[in-house]
Amino acid sequence: MSEPRRLYHFIGGKPTPPDSGEYFPSANPATGEVLYEAARGNHRDIAAAVEAARKAFDDSQWQELSQTRRGHLLRRLGDLIAENAEELARSESLDNGKLLREMRGQLATLPEYYHYYAGLADKIQGDVIPTSDRRVLNYTVREPLGVVGAITPWNSPLTLTGSKLAPALCAGNTVVIKPSEHTSATVLRLAELAVEAGFPPGAVNVVTGFGGEAGQPLVDHPGLAKISFTGSTATGSRIAAAAAGRFIGSTLELGGKSPNIVFEDADVANAATGVVAGIFAAAGQTCIAGSRVFAHRAVYDELLERVSERARSIRIGDPLADDTELGPLAFPDQRDKVASYVDLARSEGARVLTGGRATDGGLGGCFYEPTVLVDVHNGMRAVREEIFGPVAAIMPFDTEDEVVALANDTDYGLAAGVWTTNLARAHRMAARLDAGTVWVNTYRAMSPMSPRQGFKASGVGVEHGTETIKEYTRLKSVWINTDEGPVPDPFVMRG
Numbered sequence: 001m002s003e004p005r006r007l008y009h010f011i012g013g014k015p016t017p018p019d020s021g022e023y024f025p026s027a028n029p030a031t032g033e034v035l036y037e038a039a040r041g042n043h044r045d046i047a048a049a050v051e052a053a054r055k056a057f058d059d060s061q062w063q064e065l066s067q068t069r070r071g072h073l074l075r076r077l078g079d080l081i082a083e084n085a086e087e088l089a090r091s092e093s094l095d096n097g098k099l100l101r102e103m104r105g106q107l108a109t110l111p112e113y114y115h116y117y118a119g120l121a122d123k124i125q126g127d128v129i130p131t132s133d134r135r136v137l138n139y140t141v142r143e144p145l146g147v148v149g150a151i152t153p154w155n156s157p158l159t160l161t162g163s164k165l166a167p168a169l170c171a172g173n174t175v176v177i178k179p180s181e182h183t184s185a186t187v188l189r190l191a192e193l194a195v196e197a198g199f200p201p202g203a204v205n206v207v208t209g210f211g212g213e214a215g216q217p218l219v220d221h222p223g224l225a226k227i228s229f230t231g232s233t234a235t236g237s238r239i240a241a242a243a244a245g246r247f248i249g250s251t252l253e254l255g256g257k258s259p260n261i262v263f264e265d266a267d268v269a270n271a272a273t274g275v276v277a278g279i280f281a282a283a284g285q286t287c288i289a290g291s292r293v294f295a296h297r298a299v300y301d302e303l304l305e306r307v308s309e310r311a312r313s314i315r316i317g318d319p320l321a322d323d324t325e326l327g328p329l330a331f332p333d334q335r336d337k338v339a340s341y342v343d344l345a346r347s348e349g350a351r352v353l354t355g356g357r358a359t360d361g362g363l364g365g366c367f368y369e370p371t372v373l374v375d376v377h378n379g380m381r382a383v384r385e386e387i388f389g390p391v392a393a394i395m396p397f398d399t400e401d402e403v404v405a406l407a408n409d410t411d412y413g414l415a416a417g418v419w420t421t422n423l424a425r426a427h428r429m430a431a432r433l434d435a436g437t438v439w440v441n442t443y444r445a446m447s448p449m450s451p452r453q454g455f456k457a458s459g460v461g462v463e464h465g466t467e468t469i470k471e472y473t474r475l476k477s478v479w480i481n482t483d484e485g486p487v488p489d490p491f492v493m494r495g
């Protein structure tokens, strides 16, 4: 058997072996086969990467680069991602077990992230402020922050990195990325493509490794001007505290336990498809998973039947095969976590209507059956805590007020789905739901143009759209006295 290939960090524009000389394996979750060994990053690797990023930031080549030109580089990077889409989709699918066709879909959209921020690069500008003193010119400038740290999870590595990297570069920052220890490969390839696109060495750096060994030193590095994190709420909370202690900003995209609500006036067939898409797509490993399903009592039985019938027919198997509908969980611990939550739900009194078992998918991998839990309520841990797997808890309700209260009774506030044909109700629900994204008669829709924000324990700050540029810039206010006469009374503040 051949040795797995080794992946190095990417620092200062080139592959860089780890300071420790150590590597860790990353396996294909569908088969258990080791795909590669990645460099095991530590604080010294992080220090080298932050230093390279700072050097690139301070370099006159970067400082003098026009915003228009920065946009060109981002456009080129988007084009290169498009040209390499198949390779990247395949690599990501092998690494985290997501369906190849889903990854192809993500890769088809990913260039738009870079193209969108390419177009925005020369539109970052300040204002002239009309203060009350006509002799003073006051204007604002949006400046880049410096070195931005980006820490990402394993479920959609390139897409979630794109949400950070594209706006960070657009705003003129340089970046150090610490990808998930479960998915190092594609982000390293992305950094190579950034150099190929023309970004100077050090503008995009990647240090691979574990959270405590490489992620924490990145957050704690005094040279970091900002941290942008996507991952679990528990880790996000620690990162937010560390960033606040050093007075740097943090953008946090965290966990969810999103409600998907089906009203009695909904098209139930469509709603059932939306419920299935919300929780079984990507084997439930998405932050926006619609894991709590509320169905009006008048359509509860019909919805249960449709969803459980579809769940039973979902084809589990090789994520690379075109007809597979459900791939593995990303690694064995994740499968065990899902299994333990279903066991917990059973012990709390839930009934498993369908699914409820781990399987190797006939491939030796770590799969879990699409699972529908009933006889559940908002008080159960399996209904309150994020499972991050293909497990739907379906509950009946009687009134709109009741379902609003149930849907909002959660620590999270990432997303929500509503299925109704009543236009007035659609708008009412959008207003009443305590979630950063509300979908009506659709689920999982997303665009780099549309801002998204997690409410409550689902996050802090905005990603996507023009809004996120504020997260990657600082605002300077400049006052110019245009009066050449004597400076007036020093003991009076001037407007």
Ligand code: NAD
Pocket: 151, 152, 153, 154, 155, 156, 160, 178, 179, 180, 181, 209, 210, 211, 212, 214, 215, 216, 219, 230, 231, 232, 233, 235, 236, 238, 239, 253, 254, 255, 256, 286, 287, 288, 386, 388, 414, 454, 458, 459
């Ligand atoms: P995680 O928090 O365990 O890890 C995320 C990243 O943080 C990894 O790169 C990890 O190495 C790093 N990390 C871990 N401990 C760290 C520390 N002490 N300091 C610095 N970095 C550290 O999350 P995960 O299991 O990889 O991802 C799943 C979670 O991500 C779920 O909760 C999911 O909801 C969330 N997520 C959120 C969004 C969103 O946009 N809101 C999108 C995708 C995933």
